[in-house]
Amino acid sequence: MQSVDKASSIKIHELHELAQLKPVEGLQREVWGDIGVIPAMEMVAVAAAGGCILGAFDNHEMVGFSYGFPGFEHGEVSLHSHMTAVVEKYRDSSVGHKLKLVQKARTLARGIHRITWTFDPLQSRNAHFNFHKLGVICDRYFVNFYGEDTVLFLEGVGTDRFWVTWRLDENPAVIPAKLDIEPLVAMKDSGEPVRSNKPFSGLYQLIEIPADVNELQKHHPDFIRPWREATRWAFVEALKAGYVVVGFQGPRERGHHAGAYVLHSPNTR
Ligand SMILES: CC(C)(COP(=O)(O)OP(=O)(O)OC[C@H]1O[C@@H](n2cnc3c(N)ncnc32)[C@H](O)[C@@H]1OP(=O)(O)O)[C@@H](O)C(=O)NCCC(=O)NCCS
Incomplete structure (x- = not known):
């Protein structure tokens, strides 16, 4: 990297x-x-x-x-x-x-x-x-x-x-550097995803993804389908609830083994 x-x-x-x-x-x-x-x-x-x-x-x-x-x-x-x-x-x-x-x-x-x-x-x-x-x-x-x-x-x-x-003529969204919220999908220590049960509410949501899914596929091919299913569920439901994906905090920025998308609800104050 x-x-x-x-x-x-x-x-x-x-x-x-x-x-x-x-x-x-x-x-x-x-x-x-x-x-x-x-x-x-x-x-x-x-x-x-x-x-x-x-x-x-x-x-x-x-x-x-x-x-x-x-x-x-x-x-x-x-x-x-x-x-x-x-x-x-x-x-x-x-x-x-x-x-x-x-x-x-x-x-x-x-x-x-x-x-x-x-x-x-x-x-x-x-x-x-x-x-x-x-x-x-x-x-x-x-x-x-x-x-x-x-x-x-x-x-x-x-x-x-x-x-x-x-x-092209708009400034990118400014998102908080640290968001202390439970992700809708998070990575377990094993490398597998886990879904949260929390409601789709609040100004921001996080959805984690593996730091390198191509490497993960080489070592744990059976983890990839659960990742697709969990993230598909989270993105489809969050977008339906009015969230927009506005940012990504990479594993480097987060000091974590997973990256995370940042979703924002423009209608929530
Ligand atoms: C996507 C692609 C076009 C980007 O081109 P590139 O020349 O590698 O892009 P850049 O070097 O400008 O940026 C890549 C960034 O990703 C970062 N990066 C690399 N691996 C990463 C990872 N696993 N997680 C997060 N960031 C990663 C790099 O460090 C770099 O960021 P930085 O400049 O802040 O350090 C190229 O990687 C590619 O051809 N991929 C395969 C084809 C593809 O997916 N195309 C896009 C869809 S059509």
């Missing part, structure tokens, strides 16, 4: 042409396997129609990319950032952050003020990156967004996703 700013030598370029977009097919395969690879020809059309496709380059080598197409939500045009990825050996060096900052600038230049994307709420790195470094919010949770049997990093637990919104 070291963050060395290797990103300073990385250049970000917007990609439009077939030859420029071909390597993005390879990067998709490297990160997610053969599932759902978007062909370069389709990306050419997306770029011409107002999408934003960026490549991150170390000299001439593409080491990351971001692929977004125009969307329409709440009566407003948005950019839906369907994929962002950095190859493994360049991760945790702020290359992803640099890609997102350029994506933000290019989106604002198009007169668009919000970017949406999805991610698996059990992934702590993505949670820290999206909520802590970028300042997104989440008010929608999709059960099995990409189907129940699709395997994307985690096996046998479906493909639940947060739908997050990055409001």
Whole structure:
């Protein structure tokens, strides 16, 4: 989890042409396997129609990319950032952050003020990156967004996703550094989740997730389904009760073996 700013030598370029977009097919395969690879020809059309496709380059080598197409939500045009990825050996060096900052600038230049994307709420790195470094919010949770049997990093637990919104011209929510409340889902010393019986009331709620679910899956594959079920229950019920996910306190910040999402109820004073 070291963050060395290797990103300073990385250049970000917007990609439009077939030859420029071909390597993005390879990067998709490297990160997610053969599932759902978007062909370069389709990306050419997306770029011409107002999408934003960026490549991150170390000299001439593409080491990351971001692929977004125009969307329409709440009566407003948005950019839906369907994929962002950095190859493994360049991760945790702020290359992803640099890609997102350029994506933000290019989106604002198009007169668009919000970017949406999805991610698996059990992934702590993505949670820290999206909520802590970028300042997104989440008010929608999709059960099995990409189907129940699709395997994307985690096996046998479906493909639940947060739908997050990055409001480009608003400041991120300020949340208290320490919240002394019992989490709706907490991690036991064994690494398994436990649900709370407390009511869904109060200004804030916490929902814990493992510090690294991919590592946990290697050592305790049987723990992953209980984590999916417990967190699915907590997020679905909390969002239904009017909470919005506004932050994430990573294991590092909490000095704890689990990270925790912070949920806020905008209607509670
Ligand atoms: C998500 C992704 C694009 C981020 O790119 P990146 O270059 O690694 O991002 P950054 O280096 O800017 O930020 C990563 C942060 O996560 C932190 N981190 C790493 N592992 C972590 C963990 N288990 N828990 C919490 N934080 C973690 C890093 O320390 C870093 O934070 P810092 O700069 O505050 O120290 C990249 O990790 C990736 O390609 N993941 C696989 C594909 C994916 O999930 N894409 C997103 C959904 S489409």
